[in-house]
Amino acid sequence: MPSNPEPFWRETVSLPTFPKLQQDLETDAVVVGGGITGITAAYLLAKEGVKVVLLEADVLLNGTTGHTTAKVTAQHDLIYDELLQHIGEEKTKKYYEANDQALSFIREYAGGISCDYSNQDAWIYTNENKNITKLESEYKAYVKLGIECAMEDSIPFDVPVKRAIIMKNQGQFHPLAYLADMTEKLKEMGVAIYEHTVAVDAEVLGDGAKVRTRDGFSVKAKHVLSCSHYPFYDGNGFYFTRMYAERSYVLGIKTDNPYPGGMYFSADTPSRSIRSTPMDGGDLILLGGESHKTGQGFDTKKHYEELELFGKVHLGLKETVYKWSAQDLITLDKIPYIGPVTKNKPAILAATGYRKWGMTNGTAAAMMLRDLVLERENPHQEVFCPSRFIADPSIKTFLVQNADVAGHLISGKLDFGSRKKISELREDEGALVTHQGQKAAAYKDTQGCVHLVDSTCTHLGCEVEWNSGERSWDCPCHGSRFTIDGEVMEGPADKPLEKLNPDEAQ
Ligand SMILES: Cc1cc2nc3c(=O)[nH]c(=O)nc-3n(C[C@H](O)[C@H](O)[C@H](O)COP(=O)(O)OP(=O)(O)OC[C@H]3O[C@@H](n4cnc5c(N)ncnc54)[C@H](O)[C@@H]3O)c2cc1C
Ligand code: FES
Structure with missing residues (x-):
């Protein structure tokens, strides 16, 4: 199976290897x-x-x-004002404290080793009028919770910004x-x-x-x-x-402009994340964003192109050295x-x-x-x-998420729209095809060999979608991912997609 694009971190550290378990313990x-x-x-x-x-x-x-991207911060997008409203001050303080103590633990451990740890301010910014009030409410929440903070109306990049709030003295490292x-x-x-x-x-x-x-x-x-x-x-x-998976994309870029320090996150759509990390005596800038529910993005290569465009227009992008993507899980509340x-x-x-x-x-x-x-x-x-x-707002999220899943379950089965034939696939192309009257998932590799699997996710039966960036089959319902030969890459599915024979009559 073609491997994922390698992230910067794995290429710059050597890790020990360990045996397979071959006994009861x-x-x-x-x-x-x-x-x-x-x-x-x-x-x-x-x-x-x-x-x-x-x-x-x-x-x-x-x-x-x-x-x-390994920002080490208790600034988690916009969250504190929302938590104050939904779970109250005492519990919101506990959420912050748990994360602040984790930051202190990482800072202390990292202080004794070599892992590029540095203290950095964490910024969240907006250029959209509708988000200004949200940032101001978040700022008030910081003040109420005793978080060291500041509010600005610009960030040190050529990015249009109407409001920004800063959580002071956070961190970043080589994870x-x-x-x-x-x-x-x-x-x-x-x-x-x-x-x-x-x-x-x-x-x-x-x-x-x-x-x-x-x-x-x-x-x-x-x-x-x-x-x-x-x-x-x-x-x-x-x-x-009670959870859904969201993918995001990261570029490691070189720019013409000196990096001003700090870690940045935009509250707007599409969101953008910016930080730097030391590389070869200079800075590699990590530019992230383009989040979408797993299996529900558009052509994944386009997400990288959008990030590159942002890098060129706002950061002076000279060269893209790394690109990778991954997903994380989001709970209802x-x-x-x-x-x-x-x-x-x-x-x-x-x-x-x-x-x-x-x-x-x-x-x-x-x-x-x-x-x-x-x-x-x-x-x-x-x-x-x-x-x-489960508090009220999460019940609403629960209904929205599960209605979305139900929509995919139904439309997945009912979609008899025009689909490619296996013979029409170009090299390095994946698509849903019709095979023996059934929807199937086909990928033609660069040697011309076709990998054909059943397109029905083994978790609860949604239809997988092609992820052209990572060359995987991703499920739009709960985020399971499968290789071109159907092996499970990420759960909740724990069984592979059934392998089909592309040579059998179509
Ligand atoms: C693009 C992107 C950028 C991010 N940037 C930031 C950031 O700047 N700051 C931040 O705080 N967070 C960030 N995150 C989130 C953060 O990276 C993740 O939340 C975190 O790494 C998850 O760690 P984990 O240990 O839970 O999971 P993982 O790192 O995924 O580890 C789980 C491990 O379990 C193994 N496993 C799975 N199933 C089994 C099984 N059945 N048996 C045995 N092993 C199994 C997997 O192989 C894997 O190695 C980002 C996430 C993404 C996607
Ligand atoms: S149906 Fe649940 S992950 Fe595919």
Whole structure:
């Protein structure tokens, strides 16, 4: 399968490799997922003397953490004014504090290692009249919550701006250099790490739990921590009805203009994210944006072109050196789900739904998971608990998201519109085709070989869409992704798309 475009982070750090799990094990805590949440949780637990096994389906740090832009900030787009209105001041303060403490943890850890950490102000700006009031309300929320902040009417770029608010003294880093160092510490502390080991199920056993792997092995533990981005085990928590996946795109660019410092995010549509990172004695500027629900974008190459256009017009883009994309999960009320996967399964914990702010949210999650395992009080747990009461605005989001899914389920089945024939595919083109009277998903590779799979998502039966940028089949309903040969790249689906034979009569 053609690989994703490599992000800057993976090319500039070397990571150790680990074996596949090939035996049954028993331990104190089994962590599933080697991204920022899993690695940080394993580190915090091992430091407390807990015996930890970490299972990773692919290789460490190749998930969303390997494709992030790694702003380390409690400024999460516009959120504090909304949270104040919906969950009140006390809980909103806890959301902020959890993320601020995560920032402090990262800053302190990063201070002792080499990972390009620097303190930066985080800016959010708008050029749209309708968003000015929103920014001003957000600014008032910062003041109410005691957040160090400022308000401006420009940003230090040639970008038209009517209002900007600044959260002072946030940070940025090289996420993989940071987590590679933590991985070395895991090895030193005796954490058993296994790569290419897919967890397929979990079950409660007495007062503990057990994880089963695709290869037929199991790990018994007092606690199972699902840090697999989309929870690998749902436990009837129906997470797919309570979260949706959104993709975003990132360019690593060189510009003619000196970088003024700071991290920027626009509150307008389409949103833009700007930060810099050191590269070869200069700056590589990371320009992100073009978010859309997974499986519902237009031709994905166009998203990169839009970002390049913005870079040329506003930032003096000279050369695009990197491009990549990834997705993150968004919960109904915008607050992550961190805690027991369901109320009645306290031995199986989950952490997910960071809304593209997982550097601090993922670190805060690791701290909460550690405290749950150690049965310690954590002041932030109640705000993030997955079984929290769903407030009014999230019921509205629930209805909108699920109506959207229902729309895709119905239209996917009813769409008998004109479709390409396999013989009409150009090289390196993917499309939905008709094969033996059924909709199917076909990709013709650069050697002329056709890869044909059933286009019905194995999760709940929506029809997948072609993602030309990453050469994958993406499901518009809950964000599952599949390779050109149907293998699962991202859940909630856990079974591959059925392979079809392109040589059979069409
Ligand atoms: C384009 C983009 C830019 C972003 N920029 C920022 C930013 O500037 N600042 C910020 O704070 N956040 C940002 N985020 C969000 C942040 O990157 C994510 O929230 C965070 O990395 C998620 O971490 P994670 O550990 O939950 O998941 P991941 O990093 O995806 O790790 C999960 C791991 O679990 C493994 N896994 C999955 N299923 C199984 C299984 N069944 N068995 C075993 N292993 C399994 C996966 O292979 C993966 O390695 C951004 C996100 C995107 C998409
Ligand atoms: S991800 Fe749910 S139907 Fe495809």
